[in-house]
Amino acid sequence: MQKNHYHTAGRDALIAFLQKNPDRQFTVEELYAQLSERVSVGKSSLYRHLSELCEAEIVRKFHSKERDSNLYQYVGDECDCKHHFHQKCTVCGRINHLDCHASADFAEHLMREHGFAVDCGQSVLYGVCAECSEKGGRQNA
Amino acid sequence: MQKNHYHTAGRDALIAFLQKNPDRQFTVEELYAQLSERVSVGKSSLYRHLSELCEAEIVRKFHSKERDSNLYQYVGDECDCKHHFHQKCTVCGRINHLDCHASADFAEHLMREHGFAVDCGQSVLYGVCAECSEKGGRQNA
DNA sequence: TTGCGTGCAAAGGTTTTGCATGGCA
DNA sequence: TGCCATGCAAAACCTTTGCACGCAA
Numbered sequence: 001m002q003k004n005h006y007h008t009a010g011r012d013a014l015i016a017f018l019q020k021n022p023d024r025q026f027t028v029e030e031l032y033a034q035l036s037e038r039v040s041v042g043k044s045s046l047y048r049h050l051s052e053l054c055e056a057e058i059v060r061k062f063h064s065k066e067r068d069s070n071l072y073q074y075v076g077d078e079c080d081c082k083h084h085f086h087q088k089c090t091v092c093g094r095i096n097h098l099d100c101h102a103s104a105d106f107a108e109h110l111m112r113e114h115g116f117a118v119d120c121g122q123s124v125l126y127g128v129c130a131e132c133s134e135k136g137g138r139q140n141a
Numbered sequence: 142m143q144k145n146h147y148h149t150a151g152r153d154a155l156i157a158f159l160q161k162n163p164d165r166q167f168t169v170e171e172l173y174a175q176l177s178e179r180v181s182v183g184k185s186s187l188y189r190h191l192s193e194l195c196e197a198e199i200v201r202k203f204h205s206k207e208r209d210s211n212l213y214q215y216v217g218d219e220c221d222c223k224h225h226f227h228q229k230c231t232v233c234g235r236i237n238h239l240d241c242h243a244s245a246d247f248a249e250h251l252m253r254e255h256g257f258a259v260d261c262g263q264s265v266l267y268g269v270c271a272e273c274s275e276k277g278g279r280q281n282a
Numbered sequence: 283t284t285g286c287g288t289g290c291a292a293a294g295g296t297t298t299t300g301c302a303t304g305g306c307a
Numbered sequence: 308t309g310c311c312a313t314g315c316a317a318a319a320c321c322t323t324t325g326c327a328c329g330c331a332a
Contacts, residue, residue, distance in 0.1 A: 006306050006311060028296085042314040047297060063204040069296085087257050100254070106247045113241070115271025116228050122206070122267035130256025147286060147331050169321085183289040188322060210321085288329075298319070305312080 010041040014049050018059060018074035023094060025062060025071035062124075066090065085120050089129035096129065151182040155190050159200060159215035164235055166203060166212035203265070207231060226261050230270035237270065 013035050018026070026034075028046055035041045050072050053059035062071045073095065084103045087096045103120065110116045154176050159167070167175075169187055176182045191213050194200035203212045214236065225244045228237045244261065251257045 008306075008312065010313075040314085043296095044298075044315080045313055048312085051298095061206075087251070087255070087259070089257075090260070090263070096255075096257070098251075098255070102247060102250045102254070106243060109243045110228070110239075110266070110268070113243070114228070114237075114239070115274065116230075116237075116266075116268050117274060118228070118266050118268035119231070122231070123265065125251070125257075125259050126263035127251070127257050127259035133256065133258055149287065149331075151288075181289080184321095185290080185323075186288060189287085192323095284332090286329105286331085288327100290326090290328105292323105292325080294321100294323070296320080296322100298317105300317085301315095303313080303315105306310090307308100 009039050010035070010045055011049055013039045013041070014046065015053070015058075015074075018072065019076075022074045022076065025064070025073040025093060025095075027067075027069050027071055031072065062088075064093070066093075083120055086124045087129065088124050088126050089132055090126050091128055091132035094129065095124070098125075150180050151176070151186055152190055154180045154182070155187065156194070156199075156215075159213070160217075163215045163217065164237075166205070166214040166234060166236070168208070168210050168212055172213065205234075207234075224261055227265045228270065229265050229267050230273055231267050232269055232273035235270065236265070239266075 014031065017031070017034060028043065028050070031046055031050075032041070032043050035046070050059060050061070054061050054072075058075065060073050060075045062073065063069075064071050084100070085098045085106075087098055088094070089096075107118050107120060110118045155172065158172070158175060169184060169191070172187055172191075173182070173184050176187070191200060191202070195202050195213075199216065201214050201216045203214065204210075205212050225241070226239045226247075228239055229235070230237075248259050248261060251259045
């Protein structure tokens with residue numbers, strides 16, 4: 001990929017904003033609201049950028065069941081996300097990277113015993129994170 | 142839930158069809174095409190039924206990244222899907238239930254080491270299944 | 283007979299596309 | 308200067324909703 005020929009204000013602002021919040025997800029609407037405060041930007045351009053950034057795997061697109069909308073999150077380029085699973089908390093929405101040998105072990109088990117070549121990068125484990133568990137219970141189903 | 146007062150042809154046909162293909166997922170469009178061959182059915186009713194069946198956890202709604210559309214799959218009621226992971230092949234689209242101790246072991250590891258209470262039922266592992274691997278390569282990215 | 287379930291059509295929300303303009307190199 | 312990227316508006320798309328009718332009980 002990597003076909004962004006020109007450097008433009010809107011694009012830079014979008015990437016910078018996402019990059020500043022690597023552990024958060026945003027809807028297009030939220031990104032539009034944030035960015036249009038500072039620079040002139042249209043939603044169509046946002047969609048175009050996000051779609052391209054997703055292809056380049058710099059940004060990831062999620063579908064939130066709770067909010068029933070698409071969310072975007074920066075995942076960086078140097079990320080070794082292809083080699084570990086991701087835990088997504090269904091309460092707070094945060095995504096944690098599971099940098100742990102068990103990840104690799106489990107992937108290997110899947111391959112050996114089940115012939116299944118799991119793509120860790122794509123696979124998201126849903127559940128409730130430690131913090132939210134401690135806070136007691138589930139805010140939302 | 143369980144509030145279906147009446148028994149109607151359209152509803153029965155939908156459930157029967159999904160039940161006959163427990164390992165496959167369908168878009169609303171596909172379901173509409175299949176069912177409208179046999180019985181009179183409108184899309185709005187399909188949406189209404191599916192939405193209700195999802196609430197009752199008889200059907201599960203997935204969002205397919207590849208096809209970028211919502212898919213529905215029968216999961217039954219007696220299903221112990223809450224206790225094992227699911228493998229989804231990104232080539233053929235099939236979902237396999239991972240009835241295996243490693244599933245539980247991994248879930249326990251997540252809880253013990255990471256304090257993460259994973260919800261297996263919601264968590265889908267993406268990858269390429271054994272069959273598709275043997276067929277060689279990837280039909281679609 | 284009663285009232286829920288239905289299909290149709292229209293509305294609603296989100297995402298994509300066409301096109302002329304403006305900005306980057 | 309040439310061409311890409313942009314923004315606007317319209318279109319396309321999927322899903323929900325309103326409404327009058329039909330069918331199950």
